[in-house]
Amino acid sequence: MAEEIGERAQHLLKVLVESYIRNGQPVGSRLLARDSGLDVSAATVRNAMADLEELGMVSSPHTSAGRIPTNKGYRMFVDSLLTVKPLTDREIMTLNDQLGGDGSNQELAASVSDYLAGMTEMAGMVMIPRTAKRSSLRHIEFMPLSDQRILAILVINEKDVQNTVIKVDRQYTTVELQQAANFLNSELVGRELFDVRHRILKELRETKDGMEQMMHQAISMAEQVFEQPASKSNADDFILSGQTRLMGFEELSNMEKLRGLFEAFNEKQEILQLLDSCLGGDGLQIFIGDESGYGVLDECSMVTSSYQVDGEVLGILGVIGPTRMAYERVIPIVDVTAKMVSAALAQSK
Amino acid sequence: MAEEIGERAQHLLKVLVESYIRNGQPVGSRLLARDSGLDVSAATVRNAMADLEELGMVSSPHTSAGRIPTNKGYRMFVDSLLTVKPLTDREIMTLNDQLGGDGSNQELAASVSDYLAGMTEMAGMVMIPRTAKRSSLRHIEFMPLSDQRILAILVINEKDVQNTVIKVDRQYTTVELQQAANFLNSELVGRELFDVRHRILKELRETKDGMEQMMHQAISMAEQVFEQPASKSNADDFILSGQTRLMGFEELSNMEKLRGLFEAFNEKQEILQLLDSCLGGDGLQIFIGDESGYGVLDECSMVTSSYQVDGEVLGILGVIGPTRMAYERVIPIVDVTAKMVSAALAQSK
């Protein structure tokens, strides 16, 4: 079980995976012996294959087909055998162009997602977690709607706007709301959303005893606004593009599975959870096949990376594609993209 | 060509289409003779089929399969042969529950789309055209962003909010923006967007000679805000749900076509154009197969209806599914839904 894998076996595994990724065909011993560059016979390769199979690195679809990598085999491949293929200057420039705009974070995310999808010819995704710490409040504003509903408008981070409808106990006049907003602005503008949510409002409330009625009410409103895990804003912070490209891969031609996958994309919920779990481990992460624990990603792999400013993780981006993907190309693409998004964000701060 | 179709042939066509919709199998003469209820032999039916085939109403996949309806056959079926199956009270109540909420139009549309998708087990869609006349402006507000960019917030129709970023020639202070907003609010609040866009701003500008500099600038800003056919707000007014259900239909199991269809869903552009063209003809409309002129809808039909208040068309809703769909059920669903949405909107006005 815990046996070591010989150097030659490792090399053979590497060549096998590369060949399989390229051609999508099970790799036989003869071909592998020739392509490996080693001066060994097919029979020797067969022995090595038998060992690798015992270790669960490869398997044969049937008796007389060659071997294909298992998920474990892919894992070993990406962990220690892979030689990545750096991006060309041209490719990096294209990315730079995409990042140039001065749109909102939403637009930036959409553009990055497109880039990832385009470069890898798979599906690209970008997540901007709602809990991002670097978001600071720039302005808050209330507007009366009909009945006892109030529209709250948050401007966050120079660029992003978020609307929330809250319900209150009575009707308020425009002037009252103006006062409430003034009060909240004076207390909250410039603060980070995370702090507002978790600390500041509580502090305010605790010192409320000596406060006017109005301020008290203002705090109640703010609590409603910031507490909402509003499904809407939740949905907006995950951008996926190029999903349809996944329909082109034979390994995903099973309609049942494909449908499950697309439903997961629509729900977003599961995928978001998975990405959330990436927020901790910084840098590049790879989920191969069902490693993620989500059945719908059975035949898929995800390559993700966090992007960050000043060492603080702001979000996750990456791609989804078939397990049999060109990792040596996809990995640097995701990696460089994450780094450049980080840089772009740091600059526009 | 312009030959009349005999009564019996019509009846046979009706039974044939119904049978094919139910079973998805080509219908042979023997079966058709039995199911038609007529007291005729299979041979007679065969003669009638030969006539219908000549008229382009049916065709056979191959020599020894039965007949299936052509698009023209479906067209005749839905136009003059169909007997619709009214909704049960229970089904109507479900719809009523969905409409009960007091959310924004976006939320209402999403919920209606879900309902349509759920009831028909196909894809549901709801369009709220940007040009809807009944939208009246409730409030406008400016907020300075970095550089020379300004965030404009429009509150429309009690419920909906729209954000637009505009660029201006210099930096403005919060106070200046407040003044501009005040001016615009006094002039524009309560007006319909359509009027604002097409008339009022022009009138204001024409009488501007005697105006302050500030008002002049305010009008310029407003023009930017209202003129934008902003791709973003454009995308938001079309809601589609249950697309993945379409993957379950055999007639759409061709991956190429399916992919094309889903790409069209993502682009939205083509579909929106098509729906736009429904805005004119009021009431229920049906596109069968490629009648729409859009290749991606080849094997699909769309059943749509406009919804309206006080005789004014506000938008389009409907479903998309395979050409072989249960029209007698789908049509009343779409029809009733449109009527009830109309009623709900009239009520919440």
Add this chain to the structure above:
DNA sequence: GTTTAGCACTCTACTATTGCGAGTGCTAAC
């Protein structure tokens, strides 16, 4: 003239059957 029965014909879908090629695992020799 319309309707019907009869019949030869066509085409698909299903089921063996076969042969080929690829690749394996094992054994024995190097």
Add this chain to the structure above:
DNA sequence: GTTAGCACTCGCAATAGTAGAGTGCTAAAC
């Protein structure tokens, strides 16, 4: 430890045969 040789297995493609469904046509019946 490595290699060559060899029997064996399996999938795949081609072929052929069969059964079933349904047609078109013709000639007779109404």
